[in-house]
Structures are given as structure tokens and as C-alpha cells.
Amino acid sequence: MSGPIKAVDWIDEKLTLLDQTLIPLEEKYHSYQEVNLIIEAIKKLVVRGAPAIGVAGAYAVVTAIDQAKRENLNSDQLEDLIDAIGDARPTAVNLSWAVERVRKFLPSGRSAVLEEAHQIAREDRLSGDLMGAIGSDWLIEKLGKKPLTLLTHCNTGSLATTSIGTALGVIRTMQSRQALKEVFVDETRPLLQGSRLTAWELMKSNISYRILPDSAATMAIMNGKIDAALIGADRIALNGDSANKIGSLAVALACHEAGIPFLVVAPESTVDRNLQDGSSIHIEIRSDDEINYFKGIQVAPIGSQTFNPAFDLTPAKYISAVITEKRAYEIAKA
Amino acid sequence: MSGPIKAVDWIDEKLTLLDQTLIPLEEKYHSYQEVNLIIEAIKKLVVRGAPAIGVAGAYAVVTAIDQAKRENLNSDQLEDLIDAIGDARPTAVNLSWAVERVRKFLPSGRSAVLEEAHQIAREDRLSGDLMGAIGSDWLIEKLGKKPLTLLTHCNTGSLATTSIGTALGVIRTMQSRQALKEVFVDETRPLLQGSRLTAWELMKSNISYRILPDSAATMAIMNGKIDAALIGADRIALNGDSANKIGSLAVALACHEAGIPFLVVAPESTVDRNLQDGSSIHIEIRSDDEINYFKGIQVAPIGSQTFNPAFDLTPAKYISAVITEKRAYEIAKA
Numbered sequence: 001m002s003g004p005i006k007a008v009d010w011i012d013e014k015l016t017l018l019d020q021t022l023i024p025l026e027e028k029y030h031s032y033q034e035v036n037l038i039i040e041a042i043k044k045l046v047v048r049g050a051p052a053i054g055v056a057g058a059y060a061v062v063t064a065i066d067q068a069k070r071e072n073l074n075s076d077q078l079e080d081l082i083d084a085i086g087d088a089r090p091t092a093v094n095l096s097w098a099v100e101r102v103r104k105f106l107p108s109g110r111s112a113v114l115e116e117a118h119q120i121a122r123e124d125r126l127s128g129d130l131m132g133a134i135g136s137d138w139l140i141e142k143l144g145k146k147p148l149t150l151l152t153h154c155n156t157g158s159l160a161t162t163s164i165g166t167a168l169g170v171i172r173t174m175q176s177r178q179a180l181k182e183v184f185v186d187e188t189r190p191l192l193q194g195s196r197l198t199a200w201e202l203m204k205s206n207i208s209y210r211i212l213p214d215s216a217a218t219m220a221i222m223n224g225k226i227d228a229a230l231i232g233a234d235r236i237a238l239n240g241d242s243a244n245k246i247g248s249l250a251v252a253l254a255c256h257e258a259g260i261p262f263l264v265v266a267p268e269s270t271v272d273r274n275l276q277d278g279s280s281i282h283i284e285i286r287s288d289d290e291i292n293y294f295k296g297i298q299v300a301p302i303g304s305q306t307f308n309p310a311f312d313l314t315p316a317k318y319i320s321a322v323i324t325e326k327r328a329y330e331i332a333k334a
Numbered sequence: 335m336s337g338p339i340k341a342v343d344w345i346d347e348k349l350t351l352l353d354q355t356l357i358p359l360e361e362k363y364h365s366y367q368e369v370n371l372i373i374e375a376i377k378k379l380v381v382r383g384a385p386a387i388g389v390a391g392a393y394a395v396v397t398a399i400d401q402a403k404r405e406n407l408n409s410d411q412l413e414d415l416i417d418a419i420g421d422a423r424p425t426a427v428n429l430s431w432a433v434e435r436v437r438k439f440l441p442s443g444r445s446a447v448l449e450e451a452h453q454i455a456r457e458d459r460l461s462g463d464l465m466g467a468i469g470s471d472w473l474i475e476k477l478g479k480k481p482l483t484l485l486t487h488c489n490t491g492s493l494a495t496t497s498i499g500t501a502l503g504v505i506r507t508m509q510s511r512q513a514l515k516e517v518f519v520d521e522t523r524p525l526l527q528g529s530r531l532t533a534w535e536l537m538k539s540n541i542s543y544r545i546l547p548d549s550a551a552t553m554a555i556m557n558g559k560i561d562a563a564l565i566g567a568d569r570i571a572l573n574g575d576s577a578n579k580i581g582s583l584a585v586a587l588a589c590h591e592a593g594i595p596f597l598v599v600a601p602e603s604t605v606d607r608n609l610q611d612g613s614s615i616h617i618e619i620r621s622d623d624e625i626n627y628f629k630g631i632q633v634a635p636i637g638s639q640t641f642n643p644a645f646d647l648t649p650a651k652y653i654s655a656v657i658t659e660k661r662a663y664e665i666a667k668a
Contacts, residue, residue, distance in 0.1 A: 024635045184641060187625065187634075189523060189547040195625065195634040203635045211625050211634055212641040213523040215548035215581025219646035222583065247549025249556065250584045253591060291521065291529065291545050295631050300521075300529040300545055301358045301537045307518060307546040312553035 005158040005201065008047060008056045010118070013066070015059040017047045020159055024200040035064050035081045042088040042095075045191060049160020050234045050270060051124050054094030058102045058117035060085045065110045078106075091243055091284045091311050092234040093272045121162045127267045127325035128163020135170030135265050135323040136177055139228060142261060147181035148174065148227040151217060154188045154245035155197035156232035156265065166265040167230035168198065170323065175207050183209040184226060186217050188245060190290045190308065214247045221254040229255050233266040233322075240316030240331040241278025242266075246309050252318035261320040268324045277316075284310040339492040339535065342381060342390045344452070347400070349393040351381045354493055358534040369398050369415045376422040376429075379525060383494020384568045384604060385458050388428030392436045392451035394419045399444045412440075425577055425618045425645050426568040427606045455496045461601045461659035462497020469504030469599050469657040470511055473562055476595060481515035482508065482561040485551060488522045488579035489531035490566035490599065500599040501564035502532065504657065509541050517543040518560060520551050522579060524624045524642065548581045555588040563589050567600040567656075574650030574665040575612025576600075580643050586652035595654040602658045611650075618644040 009016045014031040015038060022028050030046065032038045038060045041047055047056045061082055068078040086099040098120050105112040139148065150171055154160075157168035164172050174180040183202055188194035195211045202209040212220060220226050229251050233242040242248075242264045255262035275281065291306040292299065322329040343350045348365040349372060356362050364380065366372045372394045375381055381390045395416055402412040420433040432454050439446040473482065484505055488494075491502030498506050508514040517536055522528035529545045536543040546554060554560050563585050567576040576582075576598045589596035609615065625640040626633065656663040 025632060186549075187523070189521070189549060192633050195638070199634050199638050203638070210639045210641050213548070213580060213625065215520075215523060215584055216641055216643055216646070218584035218587060219580065219643060220641060225641075246547060246553065250549055250552035250588065253552060253587055254584065257587060291547065294628055297629050297631075298359060299526050300533050304529070304533050304537070305544045307544050307550055307554060307559075309550055309553060312550070 005204070007052050007159045008059070008162055010059050015056060015063055017041055017056065018159070019046050020048060020197060021046055023196055032063060033067065035060060035067055035085060038063060039084055039088045048193070049155060050092040050094040050232065051161040051163070051166065051267060052159070053089065053092055054098035054269065055117070055121045055124055055162050057085050057095045058098040058120045061099060061102045062110060062114045062117060065113060089284060090282050094269050097269050124161055124267065125163045128161055128165055128169045130325035131166055131265050131267070131323055132164055132169040132173030134328055135230070135263060136173040136179065138263070138321060138323060138328045139170070139174065139261070140179055143227055145179055148179060149182045149184065149225060150174065150180065151184040151186070151220065151226045151229040151251065152198065153186040153194065153231050153247055153251055155193040155201070157198060157201040159197050159201060160232065166232040166267070167263070168201065170230055170265050172205065172207070180207065183207060184220055185209050185211045186214045186247060186251070187211055188247065189214055193245070214250070217251050218254040221251070221258050221260065226260060228261040228263065230263045230265055233264050233270050234311055235281055236264065236266060236271045236322060237275035237278040237281070238271070238273065239277045240319055240322055240329065242314050242319060242322070243278060243281045243283065243311045244314065246312050249312040249314045252314045256318045262318060263321055263323055264319050265323040268326055278313045281313060283313070286310050339538070341386050341493045342393070342496055344393050349390060349397055351375055351390065352493070353380050354382060354531060355380055357530055366397060367401065369394060369401055369419060372397060373418055373422045382527070383489060384426040384428040384566065385495040385497070385500065385601060386493070387423065387426055388432035388603065389451070389455045389458060389496050391419050391429045392432040392454045395433060395436045396444060396448045396451060399447060423618060424616050428603050431603050458495055458601065459497045462495055462499055462503045464659035465500055465599050465601070465657055466498055466503040466507030468662055469564070469597060470507040470513065472597070472655060472657060472662045473504070473508065473595070474513055477561055479513055482513060483515045483518065483559060484508065485518040485520070485554065485560045485563040485585065486532065487520040487528065487565050487581055487585055489527040489535070491532060491535040493531050493535060494566065500566040500601070501597070502535065504564055504599050506539065506541070514541065517541060518554055519543050519545045520548045520581060520585070521545055522581060523548055527579070548584070551585050552588040555585070555592050555594065560594060562595040562597065564597045564599055567598050567604050568645055569615050570598065570600060570605045570656060571609035571612040571615070572605070572607065573611045574653055574656055574663065576648050576653060576656070577612060577615045577617065577645045578648065580646050583646040583648045586648045590652045596652060597655055597657055598653050599657040602660055612647045615647060617647070620644050
């Protein structure tokens with residue numbers, strides 16, 4: 001179902017990533033044999049999306065084993081490499097979760113680690129299909145079976161996962177059930193994951209879409225143009241508080257005010273079972289340059305300070321339901 | 335008080351505009367002798383901001399008179415030129431208001447029309463000072479005299495007016511009263527009037543600022559980083575409903591939820607006394623290209639459809655007060 005896009009793959013014993021910084025202009029793949037280059041790729045968002053980063057991180061542990069062998073590193077040095085992979089980005093729980101999960105297989109050798117990484121990818125694929133079904137069931141039950149206009153933020157599709165996606169997987173499933181009219185795609189500043197990536201995936205899948213500035217989402221929602229909004233998540237606390245791409249909170253607030261459903265769609269691995277609520281989730285603050293320059297073009301006075309958080313936290317009270325591969329957890333009333 | 339920036343001026347019998355599409359990279363002025371070029375400049379946002387467009391439109395009527403004389407147009411043709419100026423952009427009420435105000439002086443001749451246009455500019459300058467004082471008084475009365483962090487959206491300063499500005503004029507006045515800590519400047523997609531123009535004005539005035547993606551405003555407000563938000567307006571209905579740059583509504587909603595003041599600052603000429611409420615305000619929809627391209631760089635799949643409204647409507651119930659040059663109209667409770 002995920003079509004031809006493979007954002008993360010293991011080819012010829014090497015981690016292979018589709019370079020998402022180049023989409024929609026180029027479809028280019030890179031292979032990696034060095035952990036520091038993978039970490040750089042994760043930081044630069046060559047690969048992004050919590051589930052995709054998780055799978056990439058798991059495969060990167062195999063790369064670390066190969067690199068350690070090639071460079072005669074001792075086991076402490078190997079553990080340091082693996083630690084560095086897990087720390088490449090701080091907010092998404094899936095990365096450290098996947099790295100720790102495959103790390104346990106180190107004593108059993110490289111092939112056991114690789115098999116576990118493949119297993120994480122397989123589970124991600126399956127969980128995408130399950131989330132798609134559970135989320136679609138939920139929407140059709142609440143809103144009736146009719147073509148819906150759905151709004152989404154950032155990219156949560158095949159580029160962000162190794163499956164049909166999380167929120168975008170539900171949207172794809174709605175399309176396959178003839179229950180989708182159109183998708184409103186927030187462009188998702190500053191890195192435009194919506195206009196660059198989600199629009200590209202939808203175009204490739206012949207799904208009707210419309211790109212809007214993030215700041216227009218509230219108007220679209222409050223003016224009755226949208227039936228429901230769906231986003232992914234990078235970390236979910238036990239009470240349902242969800243960290244996701246900056247701008248998610250504004251969408252949630254508008255849906256709450258308009259009385260339409262706001263769904264968070266993410267695999268169970270996104271739930272951080274150490275967190276009762278989201279208040280202690282570490283929010284990554286990114287560089288001034290992401291705001292002050294656009295593809296190398298200066299768009300603000302030189303040296304401007306910025307406020308550039310990569311994520312925000314949506315309190316559970318604004319979330320109608322969290323959809324996982326297991327079930328729909330209903331939180332707030334839509 | 336407005337410093338050296340003159341966005342709209344009348345020099346050597348010609349309307350002169352600072353080309354705001356080039357800021358912050360270049361500070362370039364154009365002079366106009368043809369109405370169609372002025373209309374094009376207004377449409378392309380060489381000049382923007384409701385009060386500045388109003389003054390530009392008033393001077394453009396003098397240009398129309400000069401052009402009619404040069405080209406031997408009859409009075410019907412002159413009236414057509416003047417109609418076209420008033421229709422250059424549909425949402426801001428100030429443009430048609432200013433054009434109609436000077437048009438009345440046509441029977442008295444060119445110098446009377448020009449004098450009335452100068453008078454509109456003078457009144458705008460004075461009203462900026464008055465709004466600055468009234469808005470600052472309001473904020474200090476409600477929040478106490480301490481350095482505040484204020485958020486603003488789009489550009490409402492000397493570039494948008496012929497004065498110290500509307501919302502940005504209040505912010506400047508707060509600075510001169512030592513009651514300003516820092517300004518959070520929404521970048522204001524798609525045309526980045528915040529990061530390009532407001533940041534540039536604040537930098538020139540040595541006022542401390544920080545640029546943020548529009549989508550981060552809700553988080554900044556809900557997390558307690560902001561004491562109050564201030565915006566301008568393009569058209570205000572009698573009940574207080576206000577049309578302003580797309581994204582204003584999201585800021586208003588967040589302020590409402592966080593319980594902090596949300597102020598609309600605009601001259602009385604922005605109030606459309608024909609409108610009981612905002613429901614019938616015509617919202618300009620702009621081109622797909624503004625979203626799909628960035629300074630000529632493609633950022634979305636070719637041919638993507640968009641939802642690109644230039645403005646949204648903030649219902650009065652989310653507005654703490656409307657500040658004009660006459661008084662603070664208190665609407666909702668902050």
C-alpha cells in the first residue's frame with residue numbers, strides 16, 4: 001500500500017535514505033557506512049518522522065557494528081556510537097526506543113541485531129495498516145460515511161514511516177474507502193514538510209489536496225471547511241498529552257473551538273510510559289537560520305534572533321482520540 | 335517619531351513608494367506617473383498596510399488627474415481611472431475611503447485634491463501618535479507598568495502607514511515609556527511581512543525582537559511567554575469583528591484561551607459603518623504561486639492547488655479592545 005516510496009531501507013548491507021530535503025525537486029537516495037554521517041542526516045532531516053527515524057536508528061546500530069569492526073573499536077567505543085545514534089534528536093521517543101530495542105541483541109551478534117531492525121520495520125508497516133483501519137472506522141462512525149475534507153499538519157506518510165503512514169495512513173485509508181473528498185495540507189513552516197512532502201505523496205497517490213499557510217488553518221476550521229484534523233506525534237504521555245510538529249497546538253485549539261474531531265495517530269511505541277503528562281517533554285529548539293534564510297535566501301535582517309521550537313505540546317483536553325495500532329483511545333469529547 | 339522610513343510620499347509632484355517587496359535586502363524607491371502602474375504596485379504589495387494604501391490611493395487620484403490631462407482623457411475616463419484605484423484591493427476599507435474622500439474635491443481642481451491627500455497623510459501621522467498613547471495607556475493600566483513581551487502579526491508600522499504605525503506604533507510607544515521587554519514577531523506567511531518588514535523596522539529602531547513561525551505563536555502564548563498580542567486591521571465592523579492578515583484569528587484564539595489581552599489597533603477610518611458585523615466582509619483570495627513558489631524557488635509539486643486567503647476575520651468575542659485614535663473600545667473581557 002505504501003507505493004514505491006521507501007524513505008528508509010536496508011540495501012546491500014547499508015542503510016539507505018531518501019533525501020527528504022530535496023523533495024519535491026529531486027528524488028535522490030544516499031547510502032551510509034559511517035554513524036556520524038547518519039547522525040548528521042537525522043539532524044538535517046534527510047530522514048524525519050518519528051517512526052522512520054526509529055527504523056533508521058535501528059539499522060544505524062548495524063552500521064555501528066560494521067564500523068566498529070572496520071575501525072577496530074572496542075566495545076565501549078561501539079556503545080558510545082550507539083548512544084550517539086539514540087541522542088541524534090531529543091523529542092521523538094521512537095529513536096531511543098528503537099535503538100535500545102536492537103541494542104539488546106548485541107550479545108547475539110550482528111545478524112540478530114539486523115533481524116530485530118527488520119522486525120521493527122515490519123511491525124511499523126503492519127501498524128500503519130492497522131492505524132489506517134482503526135482511524136477510518138473512528139471517523140466514519142463519528143461523522144458518517146460521506147466524503148470528508150480532512151486537514152493535516154506536517155508529514156506523516158510513507159516518508160515519515162516505513163508504512164502507509166500514521167495520520168496520512170488514515171487519510172489514505174479513507175480515500176480507499178471512498179470517504180475522502182479533499183485534504184487540506186498545512187505547509188508546515190519553517191521546513192515546509194507539508195507543501196514539500198505531504199503534497200508530493202498525495203500527488204503521487206492521486207489524492208486531491210490543497211496547500212495552505214499554517215496560519216490559515218484556524219480560519220479554514222472555524223469557517224466550516226474542514227470535517228476533522230489528523231496529526232502524528234513524536235511523544236505521547238500516559239494522559240494523552242502529545243508532542244508533535246510546531247503548529248499542531250493551533251490546529252487542536254481551532255478544532256476544539258469549532259467542535260470538530262482532532263485526532264492524534266501514532267504507534268504505541270510513541271507512548272512514553274515514563275511520563276504521566278507532557279509537562280516534562282523536552283522540546284527541541286532549532287537554529288535561527290531556519291527562520292532567517294530560505295534555501296539560502298535571506299528573508300529577515302541579518303542576525304535576527306528567533307523562537308524556533310521544532311515541536312509543541314497539545315494538552316490531552318484538546319485531543320478527541322489517540323489512534324494507535326491497538327485501538328482508539330477516546331480522550332476529549334469532539 | 336516615524337524615523338527615516340517613508341513608505342508613501344509625494345515628491346516632485348509624483349507618488350513615491352518604498353518597494354516593500356525588496357526589504358530587507360534593498361531599500362529602493364519608485365516614482366509613478368501612470369495609474370495602472372500604481373494599481374499594479376498596490377496589487378503586488380510594493381505598498382501595503384491599510385493606512386498606507388489609503389494615502390497612496392489618495393495621491394494616486396492626483397496622478398490620475400495629471401495623466402488625464404497629459405492623455406486628453408474626458409471626465410468619464412478620469413472617473414474610470416479613479417474607480418480602478420479604489421478597487422485595486424478589495425478588503426481594506428481605507429483605500430476606497432481615501433479615494434472617495436479626495437474625489438469629492440475634483441470640482442475644486444487638482445490643488446484641492448492634492449491638499450486633501452496631504453491632509454489624509456497628516457491625519458494618519460497624528461492618529462498614529464494618538465493610538466500609540468491610548469494603546470499604551472490601556473496596556474499599562476491592565477497589566478501594570480513593567481517591561482512586557484508583546485506579540486504582533488504582519489506589519490503595522492511605518493511601512494504600513496505614514497505614521498509610527500498602528501499596533502507597532504503602540505509597541506514603539508511602550509518602548510519609549512520603558513514598558514517593553516521584547517517583541518515576538520510572527521513571520522507572517524506567505525509573504526513574510528513580519529520577518530521581512532516588522533523585524534527590519536524594529537532593528538532600525540533598536541527594539542529587541544524575536545521572529546517566530548506563525549504556527550509557533552499559539553505555543554508561545556499558551557506557555558506564558560507573551561503578555562499581550564496586538565494586530566492592525568483592514569476592516570472593522572460596528573460590532574468589533576475585525577478583518578486582518580491571515581493568521582490573526584489563530585493568535586486571537588490562543589490569547590482568548592490563555593486569558594491574555596488581544597488588541598486590534600486601527601484608525602477610525604478602518605471602521606466600516608455600513609457593516610453591523612463582519613460576516614459579509616469580502617476576503618481576498620490570492621494566487622497559488624504565492625504558496626507554491628518562494629522567490630522563484632519551487633516548494634510544492636507543480637500545479638498544486640492552494641487555499642490562500644489574504645485575511646481572516648476575528649470575531650469580536652475574541653478581541654479585548656479595539657484601539658483607535660479616539661479611544662479604547664472594550665469588547666471582550668481579557
